[in-house]
Amino acid sequence: MYHIAVSFDVPAERREQFVAAALADGRDSLADEPGTRRFELIEDAQDPNRFYLNEAYTDEAAFDAHCAGEHFARFFAVIEEFARGPVWLIRGTRVEQAAAVSA
Numbered sequence: 001m002y003h004i005a006v007s008f009d010v011p012a013e014r015r016e017q018f019v020a021a022a023l024a025d026g027r028d029s030l031a032d033e034p035g036t037r038r039f040e041l042i043e044d045a046q047d048p049n050r051f052y053l054n055e056a057y058t059d060e061a062a063f064d065a066h067c068a069g070e071h072f073a074r075f076f077a078v079i080e081e082f083a084r085g086p087v088w089l090i091r092g093t094r095v096e097q098a099a100a101v102s103a
Contacts (some may be wrong), residue, residue, distance in 0.1 A: 035062020
């Protein structure tokens, strides 16, 4: 499974707009993209205007398909004027038990 996590900083006055756009992206991606497995929007515990997207895909190709899709494009069209990010936190493939034992 391929995972990504990114952060965004959002001006307080655009917070609700960002939340709505991110939740729509997640909802629609999960519904329409077979390779999208998880899409979570997380509010930072100390800064209510910092958000994290925690996403999982079947593989890197599914993530690439998501990035080329309409939901991703719509999300960035809404937030590009005001959101600072994405700042990459993680990007990689989950290590499974069988792979760890054979290494």
